[in-house]
Amino acid sequence: MGFQEIESLLKEEQWTRSTIVNYTIQSLEGLDVQISELDEEEKTEAKILCDNHLTEKERNSIIAMYISGSIQLERRGSEDYLLLLNLIELFAESKKWTLVEFLCQKILRKTENKHALRLLANSYAQNNREDEKYAIWERLVKVDYDEIEIVKLIGTYAQQKGNKEKAVAMYKKAIHRLIKRKDSSPIRSIFNTLLELDDDNFEYYMNLADQVGTLSKNTAVALLRDLEIANKDNVDHQIEAQKKILSLDREDIYAKENLIKSYKAKYKNHSRLKNCLESSALTSNMVRDVIHSIEDFETNIAFDKGTFVFQNSTGKIGRIRSINENDVIVDFAGQKNTEGNRLSTAMAFKSLLPLAKSHIWVLKSALPKEKLSAKVLEDIPWTLKTLLTSNGGKSSLKEMKAELVPSVLEPKQWTSWSNHAKKELMNNPVFDLSANDVDTYILRSTPVSYEEKQLAVFRSEKQFYDKIKRLKEFLSSKGDVESDFFYEMVKYFSDMFLEENGSLKQMGEVTDYTFSAFLLLEDLVLKQNMNFINRAEGLTFKDLFERTENYELSFDAIKDPELKKSFIDHVVEEVQNWSKVLANLFQYYLTSYIPDIFRHHKKQAEFNKVYRDAVENFKEKSSTLIYLIKNSDEKLWNKAGITSEQLLFTKLQLLDFTNRCIDTRKDVQENRKNAKTLMTLLFTDKAVLNHINEGNEESAQKIYSLVANVFDLPGGKKIEIKHAISEKFPSFRFFDEVSPIDRESLVPTGLFCTAAALDAKKKEMEHIQHVELVEVAKEIGLARDMGDLRENSEYKYGKEKQSMLSNTLRRLSEEIDRATVITKDKVDPTRIGFGTKVVLFDNLKGEEITYTIMGPWESNPNENIINLLAPFGKALLNHQEGERFIFTLNDQDYDYTVRKISVIEL
Structure with a gap:
């Protein structure tokens, strides 16, 4: 089949007005046979012919779409399946399901395309092939990491089929994706389903609550309450859940009360339980941070024999000899009482502070002064680290002296020791000066010094470009360039080219280091007039360029922008085919510098290849494309042969790719910046909407196909595009519409x-x-x-x-x-809660009062409409008719009896 045969087929289709109804699988298989008889050059010609036919004559030509799409599908590295996908949608609209399946499978034999999978699943659904539909959905969710609703549906289907393992896996996947999407609202219903299916996975659920807590504390608390109920027979699990609730909401009275009950159940046989609860203020009315109370309780109840302690009132260090329900016996350093110091348990845990064994106070009390003094004098680094660590990681010399003199060192020893310590603090790279207080030293991992220490810093740098950075910082700080310190820094780079006698070394592999060192030395000598520096005389940039195996990799690896610019200047001056070289280097130096060189030399036509290459290879050259989009007007793109529609489609594909890179933590910072730019160009600046308004339905179909598949696109944007398309094309059919989920069935949270x-x-x-x-x-x-x-x-x-x-x-x-x-049918009429009107009798005033309980949006205290989340509203919740309850808020006492509860119209 040649060019003329294809042309004849297209004309025949056009003149006979063949409709979709006339096409069968055999029709398409016949076209496949004819395509297979073409060589690569003929396929290219056939594709061009079909593409022109679709653009200029018949945009819905089945033959043209199939031939062009099939040839595109065969090509290695191609991911453009729009023609075949659009053809599938045409067949789907005509309910030609056998052809839909045939074409979907054609694409899926090459790649797991999300769009094709969705269309195939829809085809199976239309024909009630449920098992096959769910099998395709399972393939879909493996490649579409943004899909959640279908994941839940698969879980439900597996649960109905009795496949518990698959159901659990799918529900967990759905929750994970919701968290990544930062959408906590649907999680609770899935969470409770998981609890029913897999209740023996406590650590997973606790970790899940942690993740949800970063999105919504209220939802996390609700999950933890459900988890607490599900673990009613495991007191340790209940305690963990209750503590987690309180870490999220310190004012949660119910969680605190339940935690106390759990502690009492767990330690019911512990002799000091009551005292520990009281001393921690967990059971008292004392106003105290509940987290601190929990810490105190667990610390007190865990104190044991052998613990080192510090007594706040006396400043003494001791060690617990024994402990029982009534007394704690502590042996304090230096005491003569052989029976030890006896304290009541309550007093002991209020007055004693646990200490690490390595704390300087413990060492001073446990070791003889002579032994500790000798250690301090001979091992200054150890001493400094011990002092800094014991004081929270920072300390001044004045504080160190107070700690060591006279308890460890004599005053006359201090002068000598402190001089050595100062040198150590200045020279040892683990010590640094505080940025806020020059008299305070802190522990650090990198050295800091004055001019002498700049060389030490330079030496400590492991990375080549960090050394360049340090040298430049030395210059910018007006360091003495004639000093030995600077000379040794420069020598590091000149030694890459010169022998000790100053002659050129035998050149090895030329890398980015070679280029950078050469350009740096040349800059110092020629531009900064440092003629005293030894550089490789007789060695030129051209020599290095001709010896490098891959100049692009070398240029890309250069981390210094100024050296990159110098590299470019030398290419123009010394390399014969410089325009081709700079076109290849542009992606590694995205500024106006290279384009300006082309314009200056009137070679814009050659730079147009960069535009086309960026569009054709947008994934590999995303940053290049973003730069050109931001800095080029439509006129330049048109001159490069790129239409506005082609550019728009490429932007959408690039946004999808960029979001996926962010999700997989690939070049996150750069991709986030690119994604933000693309979102602005496409949606904020209304490029997509404008194209829809100006284009036809086919163009809208292409746009929506791309928009719908953009990974991690905010839902509102997709809805906005859907609305715009529906407004212009009322009969437009969206391929991804699925049955809505009955959100009223979700548990309210x-x-x-x-x-x-x-x-x-x-x-x-x-x-x-x-x-x-x-x-x-x-x-x-x-x-x-x-x-x-x-x-x-x-x-x-x-x-x-x-x-x-x-x-x-x-x-x-x-x-x-x-x-x-919340709808009326969901309101519990037996308890005070959302959507109820309650008549209360005020026992203090002897009168009735009526309140309506609503959420924060509908509340109006002036009309007695109370917010159930407000302290007063919380106090009213869950009480029943006939119940009397008392509470205090803001020093005011309340005493109510519930007379009547009714449900209002919602």
């Missing part, structure tokens, strides 16, 4: 509210995002145009207003993520 309140908050957030922030951005732009920003009050006011709106938007987003809509 987080911020309780009504549907109306949630809708109002969403509208408020939308107004801020799309109206107020847009207006203030315009105001800032106008203010900026007025001139000097330092004296520009309009600009400052605009920035402050923008910051305030952004903070409000962030708070609303967080609250909405935590919100749970």
Whole structure:
């Protein structure tokens, strides 16, 4: 089959107006046979013909899409399956499911394409092939790390089939992905399902609560309460869960009460339990941080024979000889009482501070003065480390003297010792001066010195470019360039080229180190007039360039920007085909420097190859593409042969790739910066929306296919694009629409509210995002145009207003993520809670009062609508009709009896 045959097929299809209904698997297999008879050159011609046909004549040509897409699919390294995917969607719209399956499998034989997997699963679903659909879904979630809903569905299906192991694995995967997405709201329902299936995995659930706690403390607390209930028969597990709750919410009265009960159950046979509880203030009304109380309780109850202690009142060091339920006997250093010092248990744990065995106070009390003095005098580094460590990692010489004289050293010994200590502190790289107090020394791992120590720092650097950095810092600090210190630094680089007698060394492998050392020495001699420096006379940059095996790798490895610039200058001056070399080097030096050289030499046409290469290889050259996008107008792209649509599609593909790199922790800082730029260009600046508005439905289909598959794209952006496409193309069918999840069936957690309140908050957030922030951005732009920003009050006011709106938007987003809509049927009418109206009898005032219990959004204290999260609201919760309860808030006593509870309309 040749060029003419393809052309004939396309004309025949166009003239006969063949419809999708006419196509069968045999039709496509026939095209496959004809494609297989083409050689590579003919395939290229056929693809160009088909692509032009789709662009210029018939955008929905089945033959053109299939031939071009199939040839593209065969090509090594190609990941562009848009034509075949669009063809699949056309067949899906016509319910040609056998063809959908045929084409999906065609793609999937080469790659696990997410889009193809989704389309194939949808095809199976349309034909009630449930087992096959779920098998495809399992393949999908292995390659689409952003997919969560399908993961949960697979877990549910496995659970229904009795496959507990798979169900547990899928539910865990779903939770992990939700955490990565920073979406805590759906986690609790999955968490409880996991507890039912796999209750013997306590450490996993505790770790999970830790991770969720970084997203939402309320959700984490709810998970821990569920975990506490599930472990009702394991007191140790209950204690861990209760402590974790209190670490998240120190005011959680229920967790504290439950923890006390658990401690009592665990230590019911411990003779000092009551005293330890009281001394720690866990059971008292004393206002104290509960975490400190827990620490005190566990420390006190764990004190044992042999512990070193410090007595606060006397300053004495001792060691516990024995301990029982009533007394602690401590042997204090230097005491004559052979029976030891007897303290009550309560007093002992209030007045004694445990110490490490290596603490200087312990050493001073445990070792004879002569022995410790000898150690201090002979091992100054050990002494300094001991003193610094005992004082929290930092100390001044004055504090050291107070610690050593006269308890360890005599005053006359101090002068000599301190002189040696000062030298050690200045010369030993583990000691440094505090940045805040020049009289205080701290422990460090890197040396710090004055001019003499610069050479020591230089020597200590293990990396070549860190040595260059140190040398440049020496120069910038006006160090003495004629000193031996500077000479030895420079000699490190000149020794790479020169023998001891000054003659050139036999050149070995030329690397980035070779280039950098050469360029650095040349800069010092020729640009900074340091003629006293020995450099490799007779050796040129061209000599090195011609000897290097890979100049690109060498240039890329150079870590100093100024040396890179010098490298480029030498290429232009000394390398014959410099334009080709600089085009290859541009990706490693993304500034205007290289493009300016091309423009200066009127070689812009040659630089256009860089534009095309960046688009074609956007994954490998993402940073290059980002730079060109930010710094080139449409005219330059058009001259390079890149259309605006092609560039837009490439940006979307690059955003997906960049987000995945971030997820896998690859070049995170650079990729985050690139992702932020792409999000601004594509969505903030409305490039995608503009293209949809200006384009046709086919273009919108391509755009949505790309947008939908962008990894880690904020959900709101996808919704925004969906809305824009639906507005322009009402009959548009989105490939990824799945059955909505019944969120009303979820267990309510987080911020309780009504549907109306949630809708109002969403509208408020939308107004801020799309109206107020847009207006203030315009105001800032106008203010900026007025001139000097330092004296520009309009600009400052605009920035402050923008910051305030952004903070409000962030708070609303967080609250909405935590919100749970409560309907009337979910309200418990037997207890005071969200959505109830309660009539209370005030026993102190002898009168009735009515309150309505709602969430923070609907509360209005002036109308007796109480926030259930407020202290007063919490005090009312869960009480039943006929129950009397008393509490105190802000020094005011309350005494109520519940007369009536009713459910309000929500």
